[in-house]
Amino acid sequence: MLLNPAEYPITTTIAQVHNYMDQNIRIQGWLYSKRSSGKIHFLQIRDGSGSIQCVVVRSEVPPEVFAVSEVLSQESAVIVEGLVRRDTRSSLGYELSVQNLIHVSTAPDYPITHKEHGIDFLLDHRHLWIRTPRQRAILKIRAEVLRAMSDYLDGNGFTRVDPPILTPTAAEGTTELFHIQYFDQEAYLTQSGQMYMEAAAMAMGKVYSMGPTFRAERSKTRRHLIEFWMIEPEMAYFTHEDNLKLQESFLSAVVQQVLNHCQPELELLGRDLTRLRAVQPPFPRMSYDDAVVWLQNQGHEIQWGEDFGAPDESELANQFDRPVFIERYPTKVKAFYMQPDPKRPEVALCADLLAPEGYGEIVGGSERIHDYTLMKERFIEHKLPNEDYAWYLDLRKYGSVPHSGFGIGLERTVAWICGLEHVREAAAFPRLLYRLYP
RNA sequence: UCCUCGAUAGCUCAGCGGUAGAGCAUCCGGCUGUUAACCGGAGGGUCGUAGGUUCGAAUCCUACUCGGGGAGCCA
Numbered sequence: 142m143l144l145n146p147a148e149y150p151i152t153t154t155i156a157q158v159h160n161y162m163d164q165n166i167r168i169q170g171w172l173y174s175k176r177s178s179g180k181i182h183f184l185q186i187r188d189g190s191g192s193i194q195c196v197v198v199r200s201e202v203p204p205e206v207f208a209v210s211e212v213l214s215q216e217s218a219v220i221v222e223g224l225v226r227r228d229t230r231s232s233l234g235y236e237l238s239v240q241n242l243i244h245v246s247t248a249p250d251y252p253i254t255h256k257e258h259g260i261d262f263l264l265d266h267r268h269l270w271i272r273t274p275r276q277r278a279i280l281k282i283r284a285e286v287l288r289a290m291s292d293y294l295d296g297n298g299f300t301r302v303d304p305p306i307l308t309p310t311a312a313e314g315t316t317e318l319f320h321i322q323y324f325d326q327e328a329y330l331t332q333s334g335q336m337y338m339e340a341a342a343m344a345m346g347k348v349y350s351m352g353p354t355f356r357a358e359r360s361k362t363r364r365h366l367i368e369f370w371m372i373e374p375e376m377a378y379f380t381h382e383d384n385l386k387l388q389e390s391f392l393s394a395v396v397q398q399v400l401n402h403c404q405p406e407l408e409l410l411g412r413d414l415t416r417l418r419a420v421q422p423p424f425p426r427m428s429y430d431d432a433v434v435w436l437q438n439q440g441h442e443i444q445w446g447e448d449f450g451a452p453d454e455s456e457l458a459n460q461f462d463r464p465v466f467i468e469r470y471p472t473k474v475k476a477f478y479m480q481p482d483p484k485r486p487e488v489a490l491c492a493d494l495l496a497p498e499g500y501g502e503i504v505g506g507s508e509r510i511h512d513y514t515l516m517k518e519r520f521i522e523h524k525l526p527n528e529d530y531a532w533y534l535d536l537r538k539y540g541s542v543p544h545s546g547f548g549i550g551l552e553r554t555v556a557w558i559c560g561l562e563h564v565r566e567a568a569a570f571p572r573l574l575y576r577l578y579p
Numbered sequence: 580u581c582c583u584c585g586a587u588a589g590c591u592c593a594g595c596g597g598u599a600g601a602g603c604a605u606c607c608g609g610c611u612g613u614u615a616a617c618c619g620g621a622g623g624g625u626c627g628u629a630g631g632u633u634c635g636a637a638u639c640c641u642a643c644u645c646g647g648g649g650a651g652c653c654a
Contacts, residue, residue: 176616177616185614250604257592259646262590333654362649363648502653553654
């Protein structure tokens with residue numbers, strides 16, 4: 142039974158409770174944990190906005206309310222009515238003196254206890270795991286990262302355009318695609334919206350996409366998801382240099398906004414904030430040529446013309462306190478659409494952005510080929526069927542201009558900002574090799 | 580696809596040739612200021628599956644299944 146509404150006019154969230162000192166309020170949540178000393182119970186209640194200690198004293202509540210408190214178990218749903226009271230014995234400095242409890246539903250034998258669990262068990266119970274403070278903090282930060290990205294791009298003249306998820310062809314032709322039946326044709330889940338964003342940039346000037354992409358690669362590492370989100374800005378009349386300037390400004394703004402808005406979450410995760418505060422333009426830059434020489438001097442067996450492996454990237458990035466651009470890779474190891482450097486056609490006007498602390502590549506970008514004849518040559522070299530890509534060639538035929546863009550991996554970015562061991566925690570329901578449930 | 584590690588109670592693990600264990604969770608009892616609360620008691624297992632070696636296998640061997648970490652590839 143709810144108490145008299147006149148007595149409890151205020152239903153609020155736990156995050157707002159501090160605004161109601163010495164007032165009667167009602168909160169609606171779940172029991173996170175309970176400690177009992179017989180005649181006094183301490184209920185830790187969470188509601189998604191935060192958590193608060195609620196104290197139930199036997200001598201101060203009706204017997205039926207104390208009886209409810211006794212049977213509540215972890216993750217029982219409960220509505221709590223009580224008085225907000227300052228108390229130095231509570232970690233927040235205030236707590237809720239319970240006057241009434243409404244037992245909304247039970248949670249018998251809740252699987253995720255406050256003890257240690259293995260990753261297999263936690264991933265099988267991901268639908269419940271996300272209720273824990275740490276996972277909640279990560280998902281909050283992920284949401285803030287997306288908001289910060291939108292804020293920055295929307296505030297700088299970009300228009301959001303959503304490319305299709307179902308596509309008739311491969312965007313880059315290299316990675317494994319998920320294929321599906323599209324009525325009587327074959328179709329694929331998108332692995333990148335980039336080519337569509339190039340079309341959109343010719344329509345709107347500066348555009349970006351945010352959404353899921355799919356790679357059917359048998360990759361099983363802390364940096365890989367099968368389904369992950371990319372944010373792909375594409376800018377007409379942007380040179381390679383313009384592109385890098387935008388990237389460092391963009392990523393710095395995102396990190397600083399997360400620092401400003403999510404400090405409690407970052408602290409809960411134990412993140413070293415000084416490392417994030419260092420993320421300010423300009424970012425260091427290294428040419429591919431210099432990176433190869435540097436790696437060779439460190440004893441790595443890499444030759445000019447080869448792409449970097451994961452250990453190479455880590456070691457390169459760990460020299461710096463902020464992300465580093467590695468630019469002008471050999472044209473042959475990069476995607477067909479990248480603009481060759483006019484002074485050195487054997488390298489492309491492209492850059493990967495490597496995050497520090499071993500998180501690897503979080504951004505890949507380039508200036509795109511805008512010349513019709515050169516693009517046509519690339520089609521022949523890469524054996525791309527003209528009929529499938531006719532529309533993409535049209536972009537070079539009708540009012541083509543130099544343009545550039547990049548793609549940033551959301552989960553890798555979130556993992557880096559949060560200091561996570563693995564990108565799987567950066568998605569609410571990660572899709573991994575050998576793991577599709579829940 | 581390759582390399583590597585693992586699978587024992589609901590969970591986390593110990594046991595590594597001789598009668599299946601602990602902590603937590605659950606249930607019962609105690610406790611008016613707890614912070615992964617604490618104290619006492621109870622129930623709980625075809626030791627991943629299938630073969631093999633052995634007087635005897637959770638333990639040794641083989642295959643398979645499922646999963647963790649990594650490589651390649653990529654964001």
